[in-house]
Amino acid sequence: MTNGKMRRRSGLLALLLFTVLLSALPLAAYGDNDDGPGNDQGVFKPLGLVSATLDNGTSIIKADNVPLKPKITMQFDKNVVSLIYWEKNKRCFHLYDENGKELALILSKINDTVDFTKRQYIWVEPAGQLAPGTGYRLYVAPDLVAKNGGSTLSMTTDNQGVTIRFKTAGEKTGQISGPAIAAEDAPPDAAAGSAGAAPADNKTTGGAGAASTTSTVTGSTGTEPAPNAAPEDTTVTGDSPATSKPLAEADLDQPNEAAPGEADAAKFAAVQRGRRLQNIVAAASGILLAGWAAVEVSRRKKKG
Amino acid sequence: MTVNKRIIAGILLLILIVGGSYFFEQITKAQGSRNGRLVPVIQHDETTAYLDAGVIRQLGRQEQEMNKDAGETGDNGDNEVSLGFVLGSAGVAGYQYIEVSGAGDSEDIKLGPRDIGGIVLSSNSNSTFAMADKAGGNRVIIKEVAKIYVAD
Numbered sequence: 107m108t109n110g111k112m113r114r115r116s117g118l119l120a121l122l123l124f125t126v127l128l129s130a131l132p133l134a135a136y137g138d139n140d141d142g143p144g145n146d147q148g149v150f151k152p153l154g155l156v157s158a159t160l161d162n163g164t165s166i167i168k169a170d171n172v173p174l175k176p177k178i179t180m181q182f183d184k185n186v187v188s189l190i191y192w193e194k195n196k197r198c199f200h201l202y203d204e205n206g207k208e209l210a211l212i213l214s215k216i217n218d219t220v221d222f223t224k225r226q227y228i229w230v231e232p233a234g235q236l237a238p239g240t241g242y243r244l245y246v247a248p249d250l251v252a253k254n255g256g257s258t259l260s261m262t263t264d265n266q267g268v269t270i271r272f273k274t275a276g277e278k279t280g281q282i283s284g285p286a287i288a289a290e291d292a293p294p295d296a297a298a299g300s301a302g303a304a305p306a307d308n309k310t311t312g313g314a315g316a317a318s319t320t321s322t323v324t325g326s327t328g329t330e331p332a333p334n335a336a337p338e339d340t341t342v343t344g345d346s347p348a349t350s351k352p353l354a355e356a357d358l359d360q361p362n363e364a365a366p367g368e369a370d371a372a373k374f375a376a377v378q379r380g381r382r383l384q385n386i387v388a389a390a391s392g393i394l395l396a397g398w399a400a401v402e403v404s405r406r407k408k409k410g
Numbered sequence: 411m412t413v414n415k416r417i418i419a420g421i422l423l424l425i426l427i428v429g430g431s432y433f434f435e436q437i438t439k440a441q442g443s444r445n446g447r448l449v450p451v452i453q454h455d456e457t458t459a460y461l462d463a464g465v466i467r468q469l470g471r472q473e474q475e476m477n478k479d480a481g482e483t484g485d486n487g488d489n490e491v492s493l494g495f496v497l498g499s500a501g502v503a504g505y506q507y508i509e510v511s512g513a514g515d516s517e518d519i520k521l522g523p524r525d526i527g528g529i530v531l532s533s534n535s536n537s538t539f540a541m542a543d544k545a546g547g548n549r550v551i552i553k554e555v556a557k558i559y560v561a562d
Contacts, residue, residue: 115413118413118414118417119413122417189459189461189465189469189499189500189501190465190468190469190472190499191472192498192499192500192501193472193473193476193495193498193499194472194476214501215501217458217459217460217500217501219459219460220456220457220458220459220460402414402417406414
């Protein structure tokens with residue numbers, strides 16, 4: 107075998123190895139985001155919020171011109187939609203207006219058994235229209251738990267949960283008329299909880315053609331339960347610190363909350379940068395692989 | 411075999427493995443659905459979740475835990491979970507009725523939102539699960555559940 111041939115073969119093998127390694131890098135990073143069963147000592151990786159964005163991809167954190175019926179995509183860094191913990195997790199989401207009144211939410215998810223790629227996403231939507239020019243607070247309780255059963259949001263938020271503040275577009279008009287669940291204007295099937303007493307809207311959303319399922323979480327703070335709600339619906343927010351301390355005025359000004367836009371902003375930005383880098387590396391490795399294949403084909407054609 | 415051929419064969423093998431895995435998954439799901447070991451929950455003509463006996467057991471534990479936290483005393487057994495809790499966990503909310511089919515020749519059962527109160531699912535020893543009416547003296551309605559269809 108000539109030296110030239112050997113060199114070419116070595117070069118090809120090196121290129122192949124390089125491509126495989128490049129492809130493996132994003133996979134390793136992807137694997138790192140998996141829940142993991144926890145180590146021998148039962149220590150779990152913490153669960154964190156990655157982003158909270160609107161349909162157009164803009165962040166809702168401290169956003170000002172939020173539509174009156176926003177659909178918020180909340181991405182976490184672990185599986186939060188597992189049906190084992192969904193009943194518990196859906197009670198962790200709360201929306202409050204400026205007066206501390208809790209508003210009903212529609213939560214959607216795509217089951218991980220149906221589309222594994224959507225396991226880190228929860229879609230949050232107010233049940234009714236929000237009032238224009240009004241500040242709102244979306245609170246995710248620290249009890250939010252990943253599929254592994256051990257990673258909770260409290261681990262990344264110093265047991266505070268995540269608070270996202272935003273303001274709706276438009277001018278404030280008189281008294282706030284948010285979509286609080288009152289007996290007369292509650293959606294006929296609005297409720298949450300386990301008895302399945304006809305709660306919530308159902309619709310198909312989300313990507314990849316997978317069916318998403320929705321649940322309406324009703325607020326109990328200062329509101330009447332929906333007429334046909336199951337008894338436990340009124341305690342939907344019972345496990346949340348926000349209920350035991352129902353959004354006092356002082357809370358709105360609390361400077362040291364674990365809001366992603368504040369204390370954790372740098373961390374979120376770093377995570378997003380990391381994800382962008384992973385995507386770039388994945389794309390680069392794909393292009394390299396395709397290029398290598400093209401070169402090989404053309405070389406063989408020339409040879410032939 | 412030249413190096414190039416080996417590389418192409420390797421890539422083809424990888425494609426075959428990936429494709430084969432997807433195919434195997436589909437076959438397993440179809441077989442599991444037939445024999446009641448993997449039960450699809452179907453809404454809007456789409457599968458929204460898959461249930462199996464293990465999930466039912468885990469959901470049962472979750473329900474007990476949540477009842478305990480809420481200070482309620484659920485009367486479900488160790489391997490039982492209420493149907494309402496299962497539907498809620500699968501993300502199923504507003505619906506007109508659900509239709510539960512059994513494996514084999516068993517009849518389909520239609521249940522409205524108000525009928526499911528005393529209905530529980532309990533895991534069987536053969537990796538399937540049954541549907542029983544707790545309120546009606548623990549009467550088994552479907553021995554091996556095969557499909558849960560949700561109608562709006």
